[in-house]
Amino acid sequence: MAGFQGHRARKRFGQNFLQDPGMIRRIVRAIAPRGEDRLVEIGPGMGAITELLLEENRFLDVVELDRDLIPGLKVKFFNHSGFQVHEADALKFDFAGLRQGDEKLRVVGNLPYNISTPLIFHLLSFQGLIEDMHFMLQKEVVERLAASPGSGQWGRLSVMAQYYCQVEFLFEVPPECFNPRPKVDSAIVRLTPHTQRPFVAADEQLLADTVRLAFAQRRKTLRNNLKGVIAAEVLELLGIDPQRRPETLTLEEFVKLANHRLDTAWQPTQ
Known part of the structure; x- marks a missing residue:
C-alpha cells in the first residue's frame, strides 16, 4: 500500500489492521457520516476506514500514536483539505481542542484491546462534547458495555458507560477480517451520550x-x-x-x- 511499504503490525500498539472491504463498508454504513460532521478517528492504522469516511465526509481528524504510520496517512489523503493528523496518545489527548465551534464530535475507532477500557473512561470525561461513538472492540468488552444487571458481564464498565450513554451492540467482526488475525473475536458498539440522563447522580x-x-x-x-x-x-x-x-x-x-x-x-x- 502506497506510503506504508514494509510496515508490520506492532504488538506493543495492539495493532490488527482491518482489511475486509465488505466489513469496512458495513462499519461505515453503521457510522453514517453526514458530510459536515466533525469526525474523529482514533488509531486509523493504514487508513482502511479513513478512506471511506472521507468519501462521505468533509472533515476528519485522526489521532495516531505510531509515528511510522503518519507519513503514509498524510501521503494517502493529501488531497483532502479537511483531513488532519494528530500524533498523540489517545489516552492523554484533549479531544475538546478539536471543536471548531459548538458542534459535537463523532468519534470512531478500532481500539487496541490493551487500552480499550481506560480509553473509553477517558472519552466519557468529554461526553458533553460528543454526539456518538462507534468502536470496534474485543467482543467481550462490548458484551460488558451492553450488559444487563444480573448477568456475569455486568460490572463497573457497564454501570458507568450506561450512566452516561445509551449502549448498542451492533454486530460481530470475525478474526479473518484482520491482518494479522487476532486471537479474540471483535464487535462494533455504538455509544450515544444521553441528552437527558435516566438517573442523575448529585456527585x-x-x-x-x-x-x-x-x-x-x-x-x-x-x-x-x-x-x-x-x-x-x-x-x-x-x-x-x-x-x-x-x-x-x-x-x-x-x-x-x-x-x-x-x-x-x-x-x-x-
Missing part, C-alpha cells in the same frame, strides 16, 4: 467511587464490599438487601447509594 465522582468499591471483590456481598462506607442497616433502609452481590444492582440503585453518601456527608469512622 458523579462519588458515583464512580461507589461503583468501584461495590465491584472491588465481585464474589463478596454489598455488606462486605461497602463495609465502612454504607452500613448494612442503611442499605436495608434504602431497600437494598446487604446480602446481594454487586452484579445484581441496577444503575438506579447505584445512583441511589451514591446520592445517599452525599446526602449524609459520610465520614469514615476510625
